[in-house]
Amino acid sequence: DDGTYEIALITDKGNIDDKSFNQGAWEGVKAYAEENKISHTYIKPEEASDAGYLAAIDLAVTGGAKIVVTPGFLFEVPIYEAQTKYPDVKFILLDGTPHTADYSTFETKGNVASVLYAEEQSGYLAGYAAVTDGMKNLGFMGGMAVPAVQAFGYGFLQGAEAAAADLGYADGEVKVTYHYTGNFEENDTNKATARTMYQEGVEVIFACGGSVGKSVMSAASESGTKVIGVDVDQRYDSETVITSATKGLAASVISVLDSIYNDGWANYAGKTSVFNASNDGVGLPTAVIGDDKADAFDRFTTFDKAAYDAIFAKLADGSVQPLRTITVADASGVATAEELTSALNLVKVSVTTR
Amino acid sequence: MDTVFYLIQNMLPVAVPLLLVALGGMFSERSGVINIALEGIMLFGAFFGALFVYSIQSSGINPQVILLLGMVVAAVAGFVYSLLLSFASVTMKADQTITGTSLNMMIPAAVLLFSKMFFNSDGITTNVGFFIRKIPVLGDIPVLGQLFFQKTYLTVIIGFILLIITVIIFYKTKFGLRLRACGEHPQAADSVGINVYFMRYAGVSLSGILGGIGGFFYSVGILDGNISGHTGVAGFGFLALAVMIFGQWKPMKILFAALFFAFLRTLAYSIALIPFLNDLGINQTYYKMLPYVATMVVLAFTSKKSRAPKAEGIPYDKAKR
């Protein structure tokens, strides 16, 4: 024990238990490192800026890190710098690709693995499942309108639309209340917002903003309604969580780490790998941890594993391709109901935003 | 009508922590010690309450019993932490604002440190359902039952019981009389044989107890029993201070102030339920500011005649006249 670390994770502005990037990535690092007895640590940057993130990377390398894991698109510019500065260090950049500050140059060097996720597919599955299960009044509460959250949300709407069409619903029969909270926190205001939605008749809210989920679950347990979790399987956090739109953060970190230690680095080095349905990178949970026989879909009334497998296959083979981005006029990235409806071709689903 | 019930049911769990913590602040300040540390005390109480709940949650004990026990734990924690304030500001005669500020700074960091060291997390997440759909019998009372005994937390009822106890202690007992004397004119209290130091310890300790409970109730009623060093109690300790001043250091006025503030705060996030407000299409940020702005407006109108305890903030020194 010389006090140095081989694997270092740098958190972005969020914290290590943010129920999102940082937590997922850290769980991956921890699981892999503990199993293989590799020293590991995480570092919180002193300042949430490009320079601050780069300084944290400097610090990690000074401290002996050979592999640096950086969760989140905020690291795109710092990693662009660091990949040249530290050619001997390997970087795993989640949810982003390295580029210069002015976006003029995109380059992923050989010591960087960049990982993206098809959140829209995961969201699509969640929306499809909820409507197939008979729910007609849905809610979406995202944290802030950043690409990952937007993709989850757009996918959710498209999934709901597809299921409504499959069920032959009338136009506008499925209602979705669509909202960004503006933060990623658990607090009384997020809870009040969720409660208000439930009070208006929303049956399930897709809580897509880190710790915002805790507030939504709290509100749901009070009003006896349902929640769809995000990123990781959140069924263990609350009875109200019927399913979760996951993306394999931990799993992807583990695979990349494993590739480094077992001569597979070339599979990821210098390029952008997308984790999606076709490589099991995203999806709804299909198993319950610690209980092989348990049904992961037991909290649905009708939607089940078979229905899930069917729709998942369509995503995996590319026959269904939900949109990931749309054009949004407002600077804040918050789309209006009209923008959502027309860009995502919503007919059966009517959206109200808030 | 439903909306009104909904707003009130929603407001009460928010109002109660404010109420209790402001009452705590009142005890402290009426004994002569400014308690800026309420925010820290709340978080400390909430943290230990949640830690207790976490450690007992799988035992199968009735959630409401857990809540009561957790409340005791939080009260003790708040009390212990408040001793740091009384020691510095009463015994050591330190500046009360400085001490309070340092105590506020200490706790979020300490909670984060502890949670990271032992849970690898920013705080504690529990999974006990404290929510009460309906209290038998009481919940069937028309209107009142619906308002106070349905879709609620035990915290609301306890909050009101503590308010009544507070009023009685404050106005009807010799303890209350002596406490108030110490905040107004400690020399006078001293000259009739009252131990000013003891009374100030008592005042601060009561604020510790109520602050700790208030923090735990915040965690229960708003955060579903969780707590994090990162978000803490979202400035409720400071808001309670405002509520206390707004309530002019008097229990019943504090109740009114707490309800007023909690109502606006709830309203701000329930606009969608109120058609005419919703139709105005005002940027939601303005609603978020509403409680703070409204508090300022009310203070602007009331503060000319409001009167802080005369001796608050001044360390009592027997040897000084």
Next chain:
Amino acid sequence: MENYIVEMLNITKEFPGIIANDNITLNLKKGEVHALLGENGAGKSTLMSVLFGLYQAEKGEIRKNGEVVKINNPNDANTLGIGMVHQHFKLVEIFTALENIILGVEPNKMGFIQKSEAREKVVELSEKYGLSINPDALIEDISVGMQQRVEILKMLYRENEILIFDEPTAVLTPQEIKELLKIMRGFAEEGKSILFITHKLNEIMDVADRCTVLRKGKYIGTVNVKDTNKEELSKMMVGRDISFSVDKKPMKEGEVVLSVRNVTVPSKLHKNNAVKNVSFDVKAGEIVCLAGIDGNGQTEFVSALTGLEKMSEGSIVLCGKDITKSSIRERSVAGMSHIPEDRHKHGLVLEYSLEENLVLQRYWEPAFQNKGFIKFDEVRKYAEGLIKRFDVRSGQGPVTVVRSMSGGNQQKAIIAREIDKKHEILVAVQPTRGLDVGAIEYIHKQLVERRDAGKGVLLVSLELDEVMNVSDRILVMYEGEIVGELDPKTTTVQELGLYMSGAKRNTVKETNHAG
């Protein structure tokens, strides 16, 4: 050896830097009124605080009925039957009289106060001793006189037999003083023993059996009052002869410097006006005294005159300049100096040094600042001059922190500052309150000197002796109005008292001075 109820033997009490009581012995007989006399800072209050348990002496012992007792706090004193009315009242303003009386000894059942029980006892006591109070009135709403009666009832309620009065008469009107002295006599006759601190020798002569004199913390002696006289007492106290009359040359009347017309000031305590339609003039070279019982609007009038408060009607002209709406600074520049009633609240910044306080009214003048920068060397020079001229005594000269100075010297500093500042009118509000005779004499001299220098002086005083001795003209204020204008040379203390109590009035129009 005689039988004393209380003996304080060889008491020594030190404060940082000062020995407040140096080996003092005081014996109190049962049933006597024992006066305690001494200059400001002689150690009277300290000695009594030791007896009452507020301070612990370093040396010496206290005996009660011959037995040594330890008095560690007021509770111990109370158990021994010792009660005290403090120099500065110790009453909680937002409490009722009743609450103040029972505070600390509340009749209670399991901690719950039994108010009705307490009220009965208080009403009974107040009737028995003729100490009329309203038990349910808040202290902040009642007169100083009634506050003092509350203090006395506090002692009686505790069934104390040894009663300490620390300067009780400083805040009372002549009528009230008479009343109080009678009550004290009554207590003594009933067998209670009384310790009575006062600076007023007349009162000692009137009421006390014996008198102990302290000087600079040391014991000087104890005398039987009937064997002595005022001159002897004051000599014991200050170590030299004191003249009680003020030497004044005849007045040389000049121009009108201050002209007040129809001034009305609203009250903060009640809905009525505190000052009603007050008009008068002050001429250069005369001392006009605004006399009256405390609480008849003098304070409010002065606040309005000096600009501390706003008035609702009327006008003020100073040296021909209308200053009705002027700021405090403008009034000061126009020629108004003000010795404030409350020296700690208004007169001084206690944390500032003496020199900084001495320029409090002038720091902005070109003599002391240049482009906003204070000329500290000039300030120092100026302060040293004033300190020497006015004999302001302090530990470290100009850099002494004022908080550490004695009350008398703090007052001297204010007077030095206000007198040396350029002015045409000097408003002096109770400038001698609580000061010893030596200091009083000095201040009176300064006021007369101002008058002789051709300045107008407006003196506000509650002390009849002061009013009669110092002023050239007396205006009596009663319930916010000027009810009489008197000439001190032709009037008597008795007559003045009648005006002050509202029993007599001559309307302002009848007088030749005011308009």
Next chain:
Amino acid sequence: MQDNNKSPQKKGFDLKAITKTKGFSAFTAALLAIVLGLIFGFIVMIFANPDRAMAGFRYVIFGGLGRFGDVLYFATPIMMTGLAVGFAFKMGLFNIGASGQYTMGMFFAMYVGFMWDLPTGLHWVVAIFAGMIGGMLWGFIPGIFKAALNVNEVITSIMFNYIGMYFVDMWVQSNATMYIASKSCTNYLPSSVQIPSLGIAGSNVNFGIIFAIITAIILFIVLQKTTFGYELKATGYNKYASDYAGMKGKRNIVVTMMIAGGLAGLGGAFAILAPSAIAGSSMTYEPINIIAANGFNGIAVALLGSSNPLGIIFSATFISHIQRGGTLANLVGFKPEIIDVVIAVIIYFSAFAMIMNSTLAKFIKTRFGKKGTVLPNANSETKEAK
């Protein structure tokens, strides 16, 4: 008030006289508190990881020395908020609203940075002034509430921390030039508006720190030498006496709060306009409804520096120093939050260190010194803040 109490025998360097000044006792008290706080931190480290406690502690104490540029860089904003709190403290005002003023200042500076097209060399100067004005505006409000309506400034400041933060977040998010929604943070500021770097390798330290130190010195002079400082402190000690002396108390309250706000606003400007070590990049702001922590750190800085502007230069540097050390201690496995706890403990002790100090001095004197000397009176100092 420390230093205009020049000792009467003022000529020459008199060590004895210096050790008797309030400034000196404030300094030794702060030192005592720091030592106690560090000891506390060491004990926590020993509990957390006995093997590495020594290494971690060494980092905390000395680590900052190797990162001096960063120490100064991070000291800049908290020095400014520290001055904002400390300056108002001198007038008896507790400016807990430095946070909101800081955020406002940051926004104003950003606005000029994004929306105004000015030549390099002028752009950042104008932006800095804009930041000052933003902060002044947000200091003016509690000032006017206090002066005109007698509303406690602590409450107003707290409320306006929230209101300011909500406003800024709303303004930022609704401005397409400023805000990049996909990153949930502001765009990169043009380099013309970034404060020139001091050129220390591996650090963003820039001219901001120099401006901060100059500002502190100016404030020191204002407080010690000017009539305004004289009035300010007089009002802080006794507002009735200052009224009596004809000082414009209400105006001074408003002016003081505006200056304090301006100082915090400058802090915000210095923070957001700092140059970035990465080409084309800059500092960014995230409108995530969170109150700026630098405002609250300013309270700690002011308290540790006993509100003296020169003291604040040192306390800000010291706090930044051990924060940097704490980050390094992260390398040997200690959570950086330990430093926040240590700082809080230091402030806690510094609140009564003055008293401990004089008790200690008294003890030493009565045991070893000669009797009867007058002790420096510490009591009045503890009252100073209120």
